[in-house]
Amino acid sequence: MTYKNGLLPILFLSIFFSFSCKSSFQENKISAGEELKLPDYAIGFSVLCKGNLRQLSIHSPWNNGSNLNVYYLWPDSLPIPDSLRLETVILTPVRNIVALSATQWGPLLKLGMDSIIKGVSESRFIQNETIKNMLKSGALIDVAADGVYKMEQLVKLEPDLVLYSPDPMGISSSLQRSGIKLLAWPDYFETNPLGRAEWIKVLGLLVQKEVKANQIFDSIALSYNHLKALTKTVAEKPQIFADKAFAGQWYVPGGKSYMAEIFKDAGANYVFSDNNEHASFPLDIETILAKSKNADYWRIAQATDFEYSYEDLARENELYRAFEAFKNKRIIFCNTAKTAYFEQSPMEPHLLLADFIAILHPELLPDHIPVYHTILR
Amino acid sequence: MEVQKKFRRSFILMFSSVFLLLILFLLNLLWGSVSISFNDVFAVMTGSYEGVSSANIIIIEQFRFPQAVTATFAGAGLAVAGLLMQTLFRNPLADPSILGISAGASLGVALLLLSTGMVSGQALISFGWISHVGIILASFAGAMLVLVLITILSKRLMNMVSLLIAGIMIAYVAGAIVGIIKYFSHKEDLHAFVIWGLGSFSNVGLSQIPFFIIAVSLGLIASVLLMKPLNLMLLGEKYARNLGLNVKHYQTILLLVAGFLTAVITAYAGPIAFIGLAVPHLARNLFRSSDHKLLIPSTIIIGAALTLFCNLIARLPGFEGSLPVNSITSLIGAPVVVWIIIKRQQLYSRSA
Numbered sequence: 001m002t003y004k005n006g007l008l009p010i011l012f013l014s015i016f017f018s019f020s021c022k023s024s025f026q027e028n029k030i031s032a033g034e035e036l037k038l039p040d041y042a043i044g045f046s047v048l049c050k051g052n053l054r055q056l057s058i059h060s061p062w063n064n065g066s067n068l069n070v071y072y073l074w075p076d077s078l079p080i081p082d083s084l085r086l087e088t089v090i091l092t093p094v095r096n097i098v099a100l101s102a103t104q105w106g107p108l109l110k111l112g113m114d115s116i117i118k119g120v121s122e123s124r125f126i127q128n129e130t131i132k133n134m135l136k137s138g139a140l141i142d143v144a145a146d147g148v149y150k151m152e153q154l155v156k157l158e159p160d161l162v163l164y165s166p167d168p169m170g171i172s173s174s175l176q177r178s179g180i181k182l183l184a185w186p187d188y189f190e191t192n193p194l195g196r197a198e199w200i201k202v203l204g205l206l207v208q209k210e211v212k213a214n215q216i217f218d219s220i221a222l223s224y225n226h227l228k229a230l231t232k233t234v235a236e237k238p239q240i241f242a243d244k245a246f247a248g249q250w251y252v253p254g255g256k257s258y259m260a261e262i263f264k265d266a267g268a269n270y271v272f273s274d275n276n277e278h279a280s281f282p283l284d285i286e287t288i289l290a291k292s293k294n295a296d297y298w299r300i301a302q303a304t305d306f307e308y309s310y311e312d313l314a315r316e317n318e319l320y321r322a323f324e325a326f327k328n329k330r331i332i333f334c335n336t337a338k339t340a341y342f343e344q345s346p347m348e349p350h351l352l353l354a355d356f357i358a359i360l361h362p363e364l365l366p367d368h369i370p371v372y373h374t375i376l377r
Numbered sequence: 378m379e380v381q382k383k384f385r386r387s388f389i390l391m392f393s394s395v396f397l398l399l400i401l402f403l404l405n406l407l408w409g410s411v412s413i414s415f416n417d418v419f420a421v422m423t424g425s426y427e428g429v430s431s432a433n434i435i436i437i438e439q440f441r442f443p444q445a446v447t448a449t450f451a452g453a454g455l456a457v458a459g460l461l462m463q464t465l466f467r468n469p470l471a472d473p474s475i476l477g478i479s480a481g482a483s484l485g486v487a488l489l490l491l492s493t494g495m496v497s498g499q500a501l502i503s504f505g506w507i508s509h510v511g512i513i514l515a516s517f518a519g520a521m522l523v524l525v526l527i528t529i530l531s532k533r534l535m536n537m538v539s540l541l542i543a544g545i546m547i548a549y550v551a552g553a554i555v556g557i558i559k560y561f562s563h564k565e566d567l568h569a570f571v572i573w574g575l576g577s578f579s580n581v582g583l584s585q586i587p588f589f590i591i592a593v594s595l596g597l598i599a600s601v602l603l604m605k606p607l608n609l610m611l612l613g614e615k616y617a618r619n620l621g622l623n624v625k626h627y628q629t630i631l632l633l634v635a636g637f638l639t640a641v642i643t644a645y646a647g648p649i650a651f652i653g654l655a656v657p658h659l660a661r662n663l664f665r666s667s668d669h670k671l672l673i674p675s676t677i678i679i680g681a682a683l684t685l686f687c688n689l690i691a692r693l694p695g696f697e698g699s700l701p702v703n704s705i706t707s708l709i710g711a712p713v714v715v716w717i718i719i720k721r722q723q724l725y726s727r728s729a
Contacts, residue, residue, distance in 0.1 A: 147568060147572055148572065150410055151436075151440050151579070152409050152410045152411040152436050152440060152441075153410055153411055155411075155432050155435050155436050155440070156411045156432050156433075156436070157432075158431070158432050173580065173582065174440070174579055174580075174582075177439045177440070177582050177583070178435060178439065179435055179439070249560070282560065282561065
């Protein structure tokens, strides 16, 4: 819709109102010469290939069978075929991009595409030196803080594409009004650790570095699966539970969550493995105490500037002393302020897994140097 | 002589408030986190678009203009709703949220937002833009539900104080249910709800603006038509009845008009605090009058102007992002109310 006569007439005159809905769901009909490339582990995207054409579908994490986006990727060096004129096309390689989360710009750095990143979000939490330097020099800017988009700065960048984390509430309504191409990035819904890392392949497609992206992912998958195989034969699987109360609520990882997968692959028994949640869910502290009191290990991730100790933990809640893992000093701790856990570990699931294996089964990885997790002292 | 002087004063005041309103509206278009020249803004507003970069067109057309319009109408509507409530309850502390209408809106949104996470991962509404309309509908439905409940109660309850208490209780109940829903929901869903609760004038897109304007205008026109009965009600129920006013009838109408305005504005902009409470006081003090023929138009204009001012402060060029509007309205609104109370006290003590 364009308003050729300016905006004032709509203010005073217009009565009609139109919903301009874009249908985001298109069926995949595979015809001759097309090849459906499903990712090995991820469930959030799929790619259909035909010659130079790639059809990228981002699946909705909330509604089975519907897509958040369907885009046609076409090399910008070739003339666009007529058949694509009406479709949503992204010309590759994408030359400037806004990547709102670390799991988007992280793989771009790995692919050596630093220069195309023009915008990031929540910059005060970013630990990566490359990105920090680019922010300092003004090569890229912060376009969202505390969950609110700075729409004016974002529009001013005129990016080819904005990668964003979708949520079911439609906070992105202002993003949609910007007229900029948006690509949903629901990677955090992947509960398979390798599935989350596999999203680097989508970036590979966007910047025409498919081969390199596949190589990077394959080497991650190789080491992850190798480590996972190590724990197949362990005689005893220690019991583990995770996290702690915050503002009266204790969110524990769901039994089918990413963290639960890591625990399982590291050769541990997760206390809530029977649960069917894919994300963290709140439980009463008494319920957790009843089920986890005798568990061997307790995993906590927290951001602190100082050396965190058992006493600090007990000061938060006296009840914590009741856990066996507390008494035996078997808390697996990740200081998210000192390690780039949130930023990098999604792309390095093999290192995350190795951390846990080295702690839970030291005999399997005697020489491992901890990356994110250590036993709390 | 005295009357003429007063009339002239009101006229000048009214004229300057309208002027201020226009200036503030313009400043809202001009000022933002990205600097855009006056010429560019002028070009887009008059529809010539010449020499304006496409990014600037989008910023003005899709973001600044709808936001300024939303702030204007939301401010005017909330202020008038506050005035109606204050006259209806003859209570200077009444505001649009006092009868639990905003709480009802929150409940509607909480049910929608937080149920998406609860219904076995299946979202009620798939995503994005459509779900934004979903939020508006859910909020409106929640607010209207409370309004209907209040209206039914108002027929049963004999006096306005009981109704006030009932309204506050409804607000508590709605708040409690929201609390329970929050307790059982996922962190991510909670965050979206918190953001909604901060209020924002940037939620209304250009395509929804006509809807919003028409709905708020209906409420504003209705309140202008109610000026006379409002003046009578100011005298108290008994006097009003003696003067031939069907008090019960008009009380219901006032409730519906104020409630409808609150419901519409909360649906589009989230709960916006304090405008409804502070502006009527501001208008009464500026115009030194309690005549609704003067108060209603002045409340509309001052409400719009003050809200535009808050919106301007919330995204001053110095800040990169924008502050939550709800905090700004309270920060500005609260001192205004205190100032008025102090001033009034001095007035009383002087006369005593």
